[in-house]
Structure formats: C-alpha cells, structure tokens
Amino acid sequence: MSIDVAREQNMNDQIPFAAFSEAEHRARIAKARERLAAAGLDGCIIVAPENLFYLVGYDSVCASICPQALILSVHDDRDPTLLVRNLDLPLVKETSWLKNVRTYQLFVDDVATVVAEIAHDYGIANGRLGLDMQSPAVTGSYTNALAQALGGAKFDDVSQLLNWIQLVKSPAEIDFMREAARYANLGLEAARRTLQPGISEIALCAAVENAARQAGSDYPALPIECASGSRSAAGHATPMPKIIGSGELVHLEFAGVARRYHSVSMITMATGEPGVGARKLYDVGRESLVAGLEKCRPGAQVADIDIAARKPIERAGLDEAAQMRFGVGIGLAYPPIWLSALQLDRFSDGILAPGMTFYVHSWLSLPQDRLGVMLGGTYLVTDTGIETLSGAGPEELYIA
Structure with missing residues (x-):
C-alpha cells in the first residue's frame, strides 16, 4: 500500500x-x-x-x-x-x-x-x-x-x-445504485407476496417498505406511490385506507435507497381478472415500454426514445391516455424529489452515455373508465446497451 x-x-x-x-x-x-x-x-x-x-x-x-x-x-x-x-x-x-x-x-x-x-x-x-x-x-x-x-x-x-455533472456515475456510485436496486426488488417481491383482496393500500405499502428497510434501505426522497381500483387512474397517489377489492388493478412506484442513491421499482398487478378494458390498457402499456427500451442504448437521443415509446399508444388510439414523459434520470436525491436533469422525452436534446442511470415508465390513464396502469423500472447505461437494475419492467400482468 x-x-x-x-x-x-x-x-x-x-x-x-x-x-x-x-x-x-x-x-x-x-x-x-x-x-x-x-x-x-x-x-x-x-x-x-x-x-x-x-x-x-x-x-x-x-x-x-x-x-x-x-x-x-x-x-x-x-x-x-x-x-x-x-x-x-x-x-x-x-x-x-x-x-x-x-x-x-x-x-x-x-x-x-x-x-x-x-x-x-x-x-x-x-x-x-x-x-x-x-x-x-x-x-x-x-x-x-x-x-x-x-x-x-x-x-x-x-x-x-x-x-x-452528476449524471454519469463513478464505479463507486454504480455500486450504490445496485445496492439500492436490491432493496427496491425486495420491495417488489413483498408486493407480489402480500397483495390479496381485502388488504388495504396502506397495509400493502407497509409490507413493501418494511421489506426494503429491513434489508438496509435508507429513507426515500418520495413516499411510495400506490393506487388501486377506481383510484388507479390517478398518478402520484399515496396510499389511502382503501380496501383493495377483487378484480382491481393496483400500481405501485417506490425506491430502494443506498447512501442517498435511489433505484425505482414500478409494477401494476391485479387481484383476479381485471376485465377486458384493463387488460387492453396494460398490454398497450407493456408494448410501449418494450418499444422505448429497445431504443435505449449509448449514444441514443432521448427524443427518439420517447417517440418510439409513444407509437404503440398512438396505434391503439390511446394518445390522450399517455400522460407521461418516458423516463427521468435517477441517482442521488433527498426529499422532496428524486428526479434529475436528464429527461427522456421528445422535447429534450439529451443523449444517453455509459454510466448514466435512469428510470422509465409507461403510464396510461383513462379517468372516464377509472383505470390506470404503470410499468417500468430503473436501468444503467453500459458500454453496449442497458442493464436492468430494478422494477417489474415489461412483464405479463401479475395476477394475485
């Protein structure tokens, strides 16, 4: 030495x-x-x-x-x-x-x-x-x-x-991002394991947060997002003392945190078969997420990523349901926000580079039908592509 x-x-x-x-x-x-x-x-x-x-x-x-x-x-x-x-x-x-x-x-x-x-x-x-x-x-x-x-x-x-200057992470920062992702994914496992008809949104979120914190997660910059059933059309919803019924969509967004570095998990689940309309909305959201992720690579223009993610939504005639930017940078954060300057949307001119971390989501809302879905997770840009850190990603709809 x-x-x-x-x-x-x-x-x-x-x-x-x-x-x-x-x-x-x-x-x-x-x-x-x-x-x-x-x-x-x-x-x-x-x-x-x-x-x-x-x-x-x-x-x-x-x-x-x-x-x-x-x-x-x-x-x-x-x-x-x-x-x-x-x-x-x-x-x-x-x-x-x-x-x-x-x-x-x-x-x-x-x-x-x-x-x-x-x-x-x-x-x-x-x-x-x-x-x-x-x-x-x-x-x-x-x-x-x-x-x-x-x-x-x-x-x-x-x-x-x-x-x-914080967007491209050092090796030490990436280690913290991976640790945060482990906590976020433990929360994801707890959500799947705990969800059932008759549980309240607050109790479901308590299980998610407990799994992450018991494993070592620090406190997040934002509270857990959770909405079920008729509330699912709303974004940025915090859990309420609402009892989750059968055949309802439930979406969650939350972060694992390691030394203030955040990795976000998102998932939409259902307590039994949610119906044709909910299935269609979820499938379009899943297709949108896949299309956007396929464009995520080193050197990619963020505007191209957002445009690609919107095409499946437009083909389905659900333009008005797409109320999101496709992605946002993530990393070091304190309350009350975890967003960074990197915005993955068609109005920005950013470029993905190795070492960047971001989270993406396909968020679709139909207030008139009282339905909403959120799919996504956190990713690391590598020299050759992207690495999944946390989140359910574009999986098939999980039925509890």
Missing part, C-alpha cells in the same frame, strides 16, 4: 460514515469549478443537500430545516467552506473530510451575513455568483437575504449545471 493510499485510508477510518473517498470528492469539485468557469462564474453558493453530499460528502436533511451553504470559488484553489448550524457540526464530521467548516447560532447570527463574509474572504463577493435556485432548500427569503448581504447581487441559477 502506498503512503498516499494509506493516508487516505486512515482519514476515511476517522470519518465513520464517509460514502466516498476524499480523492473522488476533490475530482468532483474540480469538475464543478471547470463547468462554473466555462459558464463565466466567479464562484457559487451551494445549498441543495444532494449537491453538498456530492461535492464534500455531507449527508444531512438539515438544508430543509436550517439555512446552510457551501461557498466555492472558481479561481481560488482553497477548499470550499461549509457553513452549518452549530448543532449540525457533528453530522459534518461523521460524513465529510472537509476541514473548512464554520458554524452559526440560530436566531443569534445572521446567516446571510456570514455567507457574505466568507465570499469576501474568497474575493468573489462582487463577482458573478451561482446559486442552486431550483432546490426547495433555497427559499425566496434566503435568496433575498443573500442578495442583500452581498450588496444586491444577482445570482445565476446553476441547478442544472450541478446536476449534469
């Missing part, structure tokens, strides 16, 4: 819950600086918890509770400075290698003023600054306070820029 490797191993031993090596984080910071410089920025104030985790390893939900910030200079080689509430300092020390950490006392110190002081120290306070403004952690009041403290600064939104 080399001296450098031994030194880094010793450092990681002192950080009990570090997910990645310091070297990997430093490479990410260098990439962020390169992209920020290319965008003409002098520095950046980073608030979103997923970006803090990605760049310096700090793992905490506190960004949505208390103001915090990572101040990064593009032209100064010094490490960035992380500002957190004083009671959260132990969380930094157990997950991050970063030594430039400052704290504040809630209701005593003015957070925006402290950020401005740090920015002045880096010489970027009067420069062009970025802010990840699409994060729910960046509230309007916090943005206004930062702008005022920095002398009326106007920020460039760097949410997409910071997310795009």
Whole structure:
C-alpha cells in the first residue's frame, strides 16, 4: 500500500460514515469549478443537500430545516467552506473530510451575513455568483437575504449545471445504485407476496417498505406511490385506507435507497381478472415500454426514445391516455424529489452515455373508465446497451 493510499485510508477510518473517498470528492469539485468557469462564474453558493453530499460528502436533511451553504470559488484553489448550524457540526464530521467548516447560532447570527463574509474572504463577493435556485432548500427569503448581504447581487441559477455533472456515475456510485436496486426488488417481491383482496393500500405499502428497510434501505426522497381500483387512474397517489377489492388493478412506484442513491421499482398487478378494458390498457402499456427500451442504448437521443415509446399508444388510439414523459434520470436525491436533469422525452436534446442511470415508465390513464396502469423500472447505461437494475419492467400482468 502506498503512503498516499494509506493516508487516505486512515482519514476515511476517522470519518465513520464517509460514502466516498476524499480523492473522488476533490475530482468532483474540480469538475464543478471547470463547468462554473466555462459558464463565466466567479464562484457559487451551494445549498441543495444532494449537491453538498456530492461535492464534500455531507449527508444531512438539515438544508430543509436550517439555512446552510457551501461557498466555492472558481479561481481560488482553497477548499470550499461549509457553513452549518452549530448543532449540525457533528453530522459534518461523521460524513465529510472537509476541514473548512464554520458554524452559526440560530436566531443569534445572521446567516446571510456570514455567507457574505466568507465570499469576501474568497474575493468573489462582487463577482458573478451561482446559486442552486431550483432546490426547495433555497427559499425566496434566503435568496433575498443573500442578495442583500452581498450588496444586491444577482445570482445565476446553476441547478442544472450541478446536476449534469452528476449524471454519469463513478464505479463507486454504480455500486450504490445496485445496492439500492436490491432493496427496491425486495420491495417488489413483498408486493407480489402480500397483495390479496381485502388488504388495504396502506397495509400493502407497509409490507413493501418494511421489506426494503429491513434489508438496509435508507429513507426515500418520495413516499411510495400506490393506487388501486377506481383510484388507479390517478398518478402520484399515496396510499389511502382503501380496501383493495377483487378484480382491481393496483400500481405501485417506490425506491430502494443506498447512501442517498435511489433505484425505482414500478409494477401494476391485479387481484383476479381485471376485465377486458384493463387488460387492453396494460398490454398497450407493456408494448410501449418494450418499444422505448429497445431504443435505449449509448449514444441514443432521448427524443427518439420517447417517440418510439409513444407509437404503440398512438396505434391503439390511446394518445390522450399517455400522460407521461418516458423516463427521468435517477441517482442521488433527498426529499422532496428524486428526479434529475436528464429527461427522456421528445422535447429534450439529451443523449444517453455509459454510466448514466435512469428510470422509465409507461403510464396510461383513462379517468372516464377509472383505470390506470404503470410499468417500468430503473436501468444503467453500459458500454453496449442497458442493464436492468430494478422494477417489474415489461412483464405479463401479475395476477394475485
């Protein structure tokens, strides 16, 4: 073992819950600086918890509770400075290698003023600054306070820029994605095993979540989606105390999580024969999913994938039932969302590349018939194609 490797191993031993090596984080910071410089920025104030985790390893939900910030200079080689509430300092020390950490006392110190002081120290306070403004952690009041403290600064939104550098996963990140997929697939097995007429949606979801969490899954960025019977036409439905009857469709969407990396499973099942209309809707959804997946490969234009997935739906005359984009990037995430900047739809110009992870779905809804189906899962782009990570995918309708 080399001296450098031994030194880094010793450092990681002192950080009990570090997910990645310091070297990997430093490479990410260098990439962020390169992209920020290319965008003409002098520095950046980073608030979103997923970006803090990605760049310096700090793992905490506190960004949505208390103001915090990572101040990064593009032209100064010094490490960035992380500002957190004083009671959260132990969380930094157990997950991050970063030594430039400052704290504040809630209701005593003015957070925006402290950020401005740090920015002045880096010489970027009067420069062009970025802010990840699409994060729910960046509230309007916090943005206004930062702008005022920095002398009326106007920020460039760097949410997409910071997310795009995360799209291609490192080998260590892919390991976490595979671990998350294992948890998601255990949840899938529990759903098939547990579903029966007479069970409530809440009880079904409890079995799914319990299977994943008992195996080691972290908490997901979104609650489990579940809808049955007359509710199945609705998307983004959370479970209700509804009793699932016989001959009903039931669809679920949920994630397994490993160190904040998400892998999503989706499935539509039925409690007995659901009827001709439900069967037809499911079969069209399955054909759509197959058609889209066949176009997913390295170098593929995301617009071509979405267009291919819609053709079976159009042939069936169900255009109005297709209320989805075909896919979305997935990976590192915190509540309240797990979507990334990668959108697999006909309005986007993205290209799939090896190392990207995404989830796809065929989501069809007929509100007038009170029917809806959801099929899909999570995939990894390899050098030659795609690898299934989690989800039922385009399987035949599962009948409990």
